[in-house]
Amino acid sequence: MNIHIQGYTMSKKINKDTQRAVELLKEILKLRELYKVDIEAGTGIGDMSYYEYMFSCSYFKYYKDRDVIVHQNYEPCAKMNLIKMEKFFKDRKDLRGKYIFLTTHPDAVNYDFAHYIPKFTIEAGCNLIGIGEHGHNSYTEHIPYSKEYVDFLSKNKKKGYYVCFNGGLKPNRVLLINELVRLGIHKKGLISLLGVKNKAENNLLTKRYMEGFWKTYHLKYKYPYEFETEFFNTHNFVPDENPISLRGDGNMTSIEFDATTEGAAGGGKAGSYYNKSDAEDYYFNVVSETYPRGMDEEQSASLTEKAHKALFTSPIIMNGDKGALQHIKNLGFQTFPEWFDESYDDMSVSPKKTMFIAAQIEKICSMKISEVHELYVETLPKVLYNQKRIVELVDEWRNKVDYNTWWPLEYNEETLIIYSAHAGDVEGHNRTGEISFFLDEQQKVCINQDLYEL
Numbered sequence: 001m002n003i004h005i006q007g008y009t010m011s012k013k014i015n016k017d018t019q020r021a022v023e024l025l026k027e028i029l030k031l032r033e034l035y036k037v038d039i040e041a042g043t044g045i046g047d048m049s050y051y052e053y054m055f056s057c058s059y060f061k062y063y064k065d066r067d068v069i070v071h072q073n074y075e076p077c078a079k080m081n082l083i084k085m086e087k088f089f090k091d092r093k094d095l096r097g098k099y100i101f102l103t104t105h106p107d108a109v110n111y112d113f114a115h116y117i118p119k120f121t122i123e124a125g126c127n128l129i130g131i132g133e134h135g136h137n138s139y140t141e142h143i144p145y146s147k148e149y150v151d152f153l154s155k156n157k158k159k160g161y162y163v164c165f166n167g168g169l170k171p172n173r174v175l176l177i178n179e180l181v182r183l184g185i186h187k188k189g190l191i192s193l194l195g196v197k198n199k200a201e202n203n204l205l206t207k208r209y210m211e212g213f214w215k216t217y218h219l220k221y222k223y224p225y226e227f228e229t230e231f232f233n234t235h236n237f238v239p240d241e242n243p244i245s246l247r248g249d250g251n252m253t254s255i256e257f258d259a260t261t262e263g264a265a266g267g268g269k270a271g272s273y274y275n276k277s278d279a280e281d282y283y284f285n286v287v288s289e290t291y292p293r294g295m296d297e298e299q300s301a302s303l304t305e306k307a308h309k310a311l312f313t314s315p316i317i318m319n320g321d322k323g324a325l326q327h328i329k330n331l332g333f334q335t336f337p338e339w340f341d342e343s344y345d346d347m348s349v350s351p352k353k354t355m356f357i358a359a360q361i362e363k364i365c366s367m368k369i370s371e372v373h374e375l376y377v378e379t380l381p382k383v384l385y386n387q388k389r390i391v392e393l394v395d396e397w398r399n400k401v402d403y404n405t406w407w408p409l410e411y412n413e414e415t416l417i418i419y420s421a422h423a424g425d426v427e428g429h430n431r432t433g434e435i436s437f438f439l440d441e442q443q444k445v446c447i448n449q450d451l452y453e454l
Contacts, residue, residue, distance in 0.1 A: 021062035021416050024069055028099050029055060031088045054081050061407070062416045070100045070411050074119040076291045077105040079299035082114060089113055102408070106301050106327045119406055121331060122397050124308035125390035143312060144387040153280070154377050161365050161372060162189035163279055163314075164286040165306070169193065171217035171295045173288045175351060176319050178218075179358035181228040185365040186235075190282060193237040221295045223351040276313055283376050284339060285310035286361060289320030297348035301327040312387050315339050315379055319357055322348050332389050334382040338375065339364060 035051045059072040082105060089096055101114045108114035128143045145153070164180070166173045177193060180186045214227050279285060287310045291302035301323040310316045311328065315336040318324050325335055325345035335342060340360040347353040364372060401408055 017062070017064045017416060020064070020067070021069070024062065024067070024098060025060055027092070027095060028069060028071075030092075031055075031084060034084050034088055050078055050081055050084075053078075061411065063411070064415070068098050068100060070102065070407075072102045072407065074102070074104050074117070074406065076289075076300045076302035076304065077103045078291070079105065079107060079301075082107060082111055085113060086111055100411070102406075104303065106323075106330060115408065117401060117406070117408065118303070118331060118393070118397070119401075120304045121308050121390070122394055122401070122403070123406075124305045124312070125394040126403060128309075128312055128387075129391060129394065144391065145384060150380065150384065153380065157369060157373050158281055158283055158376075160189055160282045161185075161369075162284050162286055162361060163282045164189055164191045164288065165310075166191075166193040166288045167290075167306070169213075170288075170293060171213070172292055172319060172349065172354065174213075175218055175223060175295070175354045176286070176288065176358060177232075178225070178228050179355055180361065181231045182225055183358060183362045185362050186231065188365045189286070190278060191235070191237070217295050218351070221351050279310065279313045283315070283372050284336075284364065285314040285316045286357075287316050287318050287320070289318065289324060291321045292349045295349060295351075297322055297350075299323070303327050308390070312383070312390060314383065315376070317357060317360060318345065319354065322346065331393065333386045334389075336379055336382065338379050 032048075032051050032055075035048050053075060054073055054077060055071075061070045061072070062068075063070065082103075085101065089099070096113075099113055101108070101111075102117055103114055104117065104119050105114070106116060108116035164177070166177070173193060177186075177191060180189070180191065218227070287307050289302050289306055290304050291300040292298050298321055300321045302321050303324060307316070307318065307320075307324070307328065311333060317336075317340045318328075323345060325342060329335060340363075341356075344353055344356050344360070347356065364375075367375075399409070
């Protein structure tokens, strides 16, 4: 007998392989209990959002011949997740070797259950040099730079000092922009920030934002300066609207997002878009990474497409988690201590670190444009080196990863695929045609629109 529930059909039939996959994944997802214990104890280190960020809306493959679950989630990963997983699998000896976590966290190489893949690095490189799905402002065959273009860049001064592209509204990004305004150097660069316009109140930052977001994230962390209200209420934060139209999300096609919705802008196809002409009109790039999501250090050493799109065209300074710059160096890229005191990379996320980064930007902005141009020409060989290095990495990983699916080639044979979705995420299931079944947050499993209790 079948029962219809929320657009699905409840059934009790399930084949042997699917049953084993579901049972195994259920046991692995008991990791959630470690987060619950910390929350109930009030330690503050087991925020359930970490668990949900890593295990909701993820792909899992079950390989029946190996009896193993492979988990693909390339979102930036807080180190705390790796530590939790290590403790869990140490206690659950029966699950050792039954789970593999594919992640972009560089520390994954230190854990036997994790598999490090620099997905965003390689993906950005593929878009830059014309492999796979091109960037939406594609400039195939333009990188690496030709000798003629290097001569052009060397001889011609740029229009300004820096670009500071920011995606969705996040505390660390707002704080850095506030510092740039406070120091009076905001007009020397190109600054963007998405997700701040409020259509209903016809302004950029609402009173609710100023009283809530600012107080919660900035005053709480003892940032000693005032919020630059006039700037945030008058600045054009969307100098290039193309990424908005390229979101690939029919529900969010305008720039008029709610100011309190973190991360409302960006995503979809916009992630592979990069206006190289904007970047090359300015001398260096201030990269505001995805992590930290708040104002606390999350030890992700996060690198997304944001860092790499900048790195391949400009000297950079990173606004992100501790160790993000070292992650870049470990991949074989060169950084720019000739421009900035890079000791900021050894600092945990805090207003002190953000102010230090802003001071480095101010140092360059205090120089004459002719002096900055000389420094740019002097370090341009490093940009060229980084361009060549990404070509090497793309070739190196081509034999390890399927660039269409981002599954390691050793785990790419036909198998069952599980999609872990939030409850009721029917759209998320329907738009992914290759999915055999998925688990929702209530741990029900859907197979071809049939919902099963576990």
